[in-house]
Amino acid sequence: MHFNGLDLNLIVALDAILSERNVTRAAEKLNISQPGMSGALNRLRQYFNDDLLTQNGKQMIPTPLGSTLSVPAKEILATVRSRLAVQTRFLPEDARRSFTVMVSDYAATIFLANVLRAVAVEAPGMTFDLHQYADIPGDALDAGRIDVLLGPQQA
Numbered sequence: 472m473h474f475n476g477l478d479l480n481l482i483v484a485l486d487a488i489l490s491e492r493n494v495t496r497a498a499e500k501l502n503i504s505q506p507g508m509s510g511a512l513n514r515l516r517q518y519f520n521d522d523l524l525t526q527n528g529k530q531m532i533p534t535p536l537g538s539t540l541s542v543p544a545k546e547i548l549a550t551v552r553s554r555l556a557v558q559t560r561f562l563p564e565d566a567r568r569s570f571t572v573m574v575s576d577y578a579a580t581i582f583l584a585n586v587l588r589a590v591a592v593e594a595p596g597m598t599f600d601l602h603q604y605a606d607i608p609g610d611a612l613d614a615g616r617i618d619v620l621l622g623p624q625q626a
Contacts, residue, residue: 477518478514481511481514481515481518482544482547482548483501484497484501484508484511484512484515485515485523485540485544486541486544486545486548487500487508488512488515488523488524489523489537489540489541489544490545492530492531492532493531494508494512494531503613504609504612506609506613507609507612507613510613519536519540521536521537522534522537523536523537563590563593563594563597564593564594564595566594567596567597568597569597569600570597570599570600570618570619571599571600571602571616571618572600572617572618572619573602573604573605573608573611573612573617573619573621573622574620574622575621575622575623576604577622578621579601583601583621587599608620608622
């Protein structure tokens with residue numbers, strides 16, 4: 472979702488990057504790939520027309536604008552969390568969701584077949600659209616074309 476040209480998903484990335492001051496650690500914190508987080512930082516840099524973080528020796532230091540964005544990003548996320556913190560119990564039998572999954576042949580053979588059988592029993596309303604593993608699978612995940620990526624870890 473975009474607001475005034477800003478992908479609102481990037482606020483989460485902005486908070487993680489400014490908190491961690493390290494792209495790799497920010498990616499780990501959000502459980503996304505390092506290239507995905509680098510892409511998010513690049514999009515933030517383009518939107519704000521500012522580096523937001525600059526390299527100083529082995530450290531990443533926030534620019535003046537980056538420093539001023541840290542508190543508002545945290546406040547926005549805290550507001551969203553508090554307003555949407557409705558505790559609902561997940562009932563697999565009632566779940567209705569479709570997932571797009573990119574999967575390697577190996578992962579499909581060894582792992583996914585068993586998972587799909589179990590899900591079919593426990594959550595029959597969930598469906599999976601499977602795609603063959605691509606050369607640069609992280610791009611599809613980063614672009615939101617797939618929900619899940621199952622395969623070998625990228626270096």
